[in-house]
Amino acid sequence: MDINSLKAALDASPENVPLLLLVARAHLDTFELDEASLYLQQAIQIEPRNPQALLMMARLSSLAGNLSEAIVRIESLCELNPDYAEAWLLRASLCVSEGDGMTARTCYEKAVALNADLRNDKLLNDIIHAGGSSVSDAPASSQSAARQGSADTYDFENEDEDDSPSLDGVMARDLELDFQLRSDKTFEDVGGMEEVKEQVRMKIIYPLRNPQLFEKYGKKAGGGVLLYGPPGCGKTLMSLATAGEIQSTFLSVGLHQILNMYIGESESRLHEIFELARRHRPCVLFFDEIDALAADRRDMKQSSGRHLINQFLSEMDGAQAGNEGVLILGATNAPWHVDNAFLRPGRFDRIIFVPPPDEEARAQIASIHARNRPVVEFDPVAFARKCDGFSGADIQAVFDQATEEALTEAMKKGGELVPISGKRLIRAVRHLRPSTRKWFDSARNYALYANQDGLYDDILTYLKLNK
Ligand SMILES: Nc1ncnc2c1ncn2[C@@H]1O[C@H](COP(=O)(O)OP(=O)(O)O)[C@@H](O)[C@H]1O
Ligand SMILES: [Mg+2]
Known part of the structure; x- marks a missing residue:
C-alpha cells in the first residue's frame, strides 16, 4: 500500500x-x-x-x-x-x-x-x-549461536560444545571469550593523538619487539595509562586501534558488567580478570569509562563501591602477583569522578589529556572518514579549517549527514550514484554544532577549583587559562 x-x-x-x-x-x-x-x-x-x-x-x-x-x-x-x-x-x-x-x-x-x-x-x-564479546550468563544455546556468528573474530582453542561441562571450565573459557577483543582498527584509523600513540608504543609495542634493548635500560613492558577528555575525541577508538596494533592479547572490560553483580562477586570477578591478564602477558587490559567505579553512580548497586575500588587498587599495585607485561589502559570522560587513589603515582603512571583534534588532526580524521565513501572535490585541509572545535565524532556526524543526503538524492534519481562533494560536506558542517563545549564548561570549573597537583593543567593550557 x-x-x-x-x-x-x-x-x-x-x-x-x-x-x-x-x-x-x-x-x-x-x-x-x-x-x-x-x-x-x-x-x-x-x-x-x-x-x-x-x-x-x-x-x-x-x-x-x-x-x-x-x-x-x-x-x-x-x-x-x-x-x-x-x-x-x-x-x-x-x-x-x-x-x-x-x-x-x-x-x-x-x-x-x-x-x-x-x-x-x-x-x-x-x-x-x-x-x-559474549555474555557469560547468557543461556548456553545463545552462547554457541553467538560463537558461530563471530567465528572469524575469535580464536577458539576449544571448539567442542560439551553439553555438560564442568562449571569451572566454563567459567575460565567464558571469561576469556567475554573479554578478549580482536580489532581490525590500527593507528592508521586514528587521526592525530600522536602523544597517545607514542605512549602505547613505548609501553607495550617497542618493549615486545626489542626485549633485550629494553632490558638493558631496566625497562619492561607494562604500566598504566589513563586517557581523559571530552566525549567523541577518540579514546575508545584509540584503544580499539591498540588492540589491532599489538600482536598480543587485548582484554576489554566493561565495568558495568562487573558492577551489576552481587556484593563480593564483583571483587572476585575483577581479580579473575587481572589474573587472566597476567596469565596472558604480554597483554593490554582495557577499562573503558573507568569513572563507572565511582561510588556516587546511581547504577552502582548497594554500597559495595568502596570494596571494589580497593580491590581494583590492589590489583593495579600487583600486590601478590606482579603486573609486569600487563599494560593497563583506562579511559574516561569524567576524570573528576575517578577515585583520587587511582591518580597517584605508580598506578596510572601516565594520565593523558585527549583534547578535541587540532586543525591538522581534523584534516586527518576527515581523510579517514572520506576513505570508503564516494567523496569528490574534497580538500581535507580547507574542511578542517571550517570545523574548529569539532570532535572526531562530530566530524563523523558531518560525513554521516552528507552521506544520508546524497543517498536520499540518489534514491530520488532512481539509483544513480550521487557523489559526496566537498561543498556538501562543508554545508553539513554549518548545520552541526561542536559537541565538546558543554564538556569544557564543567571541565573548566574542575580545572580552576579542584586542580590537585596540577592534574588538570593540560585543560587550563588548552583553554588558555594558565597563569
Ligand atoms: N582521532 C580520531 N580519528 C578518527 N576518528 C575519530 C577520532 N576521534 C573520534 N573519531 C570518531 O568518533 C567516534 C567516537 O569516538 P570515541 O573513540 O568513541 O570517543 P571517546 O571514547 O573519546 O568518547 C569514533 O568511532 C570515530 O568514528
Ligand atoms: Mg568512549
Whole structure:
C-alpha cells in the first residue's frame, strides 16, 4: 500500500493508531523525520504506552542525531516492556553507536533469546568490534549461536560444545571469550593523538619487539595509562586501534558488567580478570569509562563501591602477583569522578589529556572518514579549517549527514550514484554544532577549583587559562 492511500484511509479514521503508525513508519523509512514525528505524536497522544510508537520515537531520535535522547527513550521502553524483542535489538544497536559494546551484547542476546529471527550477523560483528564479546550468563544455546556468528573474530582453542561441562571450565573459557577483543582498527584509523600513540608504543609495542634493548635500560613492558577528555575525541577508538596494533592479547572490560553483580562477586570477578591478564602477558587490559567505579553512580548497586575500588587498587599495585607485561589502559570522560587513589603515582603512571583534534588532526580524521565513501572535490585541509572545535565524532556526524543526503538524492534519481562533494560536506558542517563545549564548561570549573597537583593543567593550557 502506498503512503497516499494510507493517508486517505487516515482521513476517514484519524484516530486509528495502527494506521498512524504505518504512515509514520513510511516517513521514517524515507527519512522524512518531521512528518514521521507528527504522526507518531498523534499516535502517542491516543495511546501513550503503545510500544511500537515508543520504539519508533526512539528510532526517530537516533535518526535525527540525538543519540542520548534515543537511548533514554529505548531504556524506558525496555523497562516498560521487557519482552519486546525489537526494543532490545534497537537498544543494542544504539549502544554500539555509543561505543558501549558490553551492554550492546547483553541487549542483543536478550533480543535474540526472545525472537531468534532477529539474529543479525552484521550487528553482532559491530557489537564485537565495539568490545562486546559474549555474555557469560547468557543461556548456553545463545552462547554457541553467538560463537558461530563471530567465528572469524575469535580464536577458539576449544571448539567442542560439551553439553555438560564442568562449571569451572566454563567459567575460565567464558571469561576469556567475554573479554578478549580482536580489532581490525590500527593507528592508521586514528587521526592525530600522536602523544597517545607514542605512549602505547613505548609501553607495550617497542618493549615486545626489542626485549633485550629494553632490558638493558631496566625497562619492561607494562604500566598504566589513563586517557581523559571530552566525549567523541577518540579514546575508545584509540584503544580499539591498540588492540589491532599489538600482536598480543587485548582484554576489554566493561565495568558495568562487573558492577551489576552481587556484593563480593564483583571483587572476585575483577581479580579473575587481572589474573587472566597476567596469565596472558604480554597483554593490554582495557577499562573503558573507568569513572563507572565511582561510588556516587546511581547504577552502582548497594554500597559495595568502596570494596571494589580497593580491590581494583590492589590489583593495579600487583600486590601478590606482579603486573609486569600487563599494560593497563583506562579511559574516561569524567576524570573528576575517578577515585583520587587511582591518580597517584605508580598506578596510572601516565594520565593523558585527549583534547578535541587540532586543525591538522581534523584534516586527518576527515581523510579517514572520506576513505570508503564516494567523496569528490574534497580538500581535507580547507574542511578542517571550517570545523574548529569539532570532535572526531562530530566530524563523523558531518560525513554521516552528507552521506544520508546524497543517498536520499540518489534514491530520488532512481539509483544513480550521487557523489559526496566537498561543498556538501562543508554545508553539513554549518548545520552541526561542536559537541565538546558543554564538556569544557564543567571541565573548566574542575580545572580552576579542584586542580590537585596540577592534574588538570593540560585543560587550563588548552583553554588558555594558565597563569
Ligand atoms: N582521532 C580520531 N580519528 C578518527 N576518528 C575519530 C577520532 N576521534 C573520534 N573519531 C570518531 O568518533 C567516534 C567516537 O569516538 P570515541 O573513540 O568513541 O570517543 P571517546 O571514547 O573519546 O568518547 C569514533 O568511532 C570515530 O568514528
Ligand atoms: Mg568512549
